Amino acid sequence: MLVRETPCFIDGPSGPLEALYLDVADARGLVLICHPNPVQGGTMLNKVVSTLQRTARDAGYSTLRFNYRGVGQSAGSHDMGAGEVDDSEAVAQWMRQQHPQLPLVLMGFSFGGFVAASLAGRLERAGSEVEQLFMIAPAVMRLTEQFPLPQHCQLSVVQPDADEVVDPQLVYQWSETLSRPHELLKVAECGHFFHGKLTDLKDLLLPRLSK
Template sequence: MNAQTEKFLIDGPVGKIEVALDRTDAADKAPRGIAFVAHPHPLFGGTMDNKVAQTLARTFVQLGYTTYRSNFRGVGQTAGEHDNGIGEQDDLLALIDHMRAQPGQEDVPLVLAGFSFGTFVLSHVAKRLVESGKSIERMVFAGTAASRWEVAPVPESTLVIHGEVDETVPISSVYDWARPQELPVVVIPGGEHFFHRKLHVLKRIIVDAWR
């Protein structure tokens, strides 16, 4: 992603998890929190270096967050086999525990951001965090995979962004998921699933939401 990206391995429930860490450039002030970005479906080429995942990470670094990404099971140097988003939840909870254990990150705000399959996994991770009494500052979902998996309900502050002409996840399915929650959906006109030529718009929406 950039010259400052640190990559390392941590211990997970079924072996090593490959992690990428990006720190903010502001040496004169403490990060405003920590953020985690979840990537798209690993069986369809999704990795933590996916361009949408990288855009989300870059955006949160710019907003002042220490930002983590990780590869799901069976991707890169992460151990294990694809587990349909079930074991992947356990892996992400282990990574969040690792993030929290770092000096200065024990009690800072936590942001969770996902793209496509990553939104499905993170929705259930967030549910488990809240049920265990742990707080989340905010969530950002891009290309919410509501037509393909059972995405759990999310906090009302969640920022949901979708492409108008998403060919992988029809926007109507996102409306059907969001409607019972009275959850607004921000639509990018002309945007498709991978936000081709619309990544700058995706970034702008998030930055504006944080102002």
């Protein structure tokens, strides 16, 4: 039987946040997925976000994706920075209230990569452990000192080598400067939105989620 996500609203700092939640029986963990830039049309229904959700589901995780403030039916207006990280923190807290015993994995695509990384750093500094962080074609230029990375969770960065939105060289250079352990996975002949490469993305992530 096909298990479908359940629409729900989660209390956020600027009002209710629209979300899709999948509660998997005997889940191995929780996966929270952060979507791309809302100013450029990014929502939780983005096809890369949908691929991340299905990959996590197939690996046995309960999943949640949501719209930031001002997107879809979520209350508030765009902040393009700390506000979206605040939203993701509220959603992460909600997920952990549902299943406090399960490990948390964060995923983010493009602007969502910045949001997920910033959230992971914030949670870690608050003493709340994150198991894994996946940054997909991440907007690393937004990761200033105001948004420090986590230092202890497993970190995987997936970067298309023909990305027309986020300069691949910027991501590669950023990766080289990181002092913490991580893996950089390059996807050949692939643009920012993984046109024709979504299966490749799933094939990269699934074994890393299934460890």
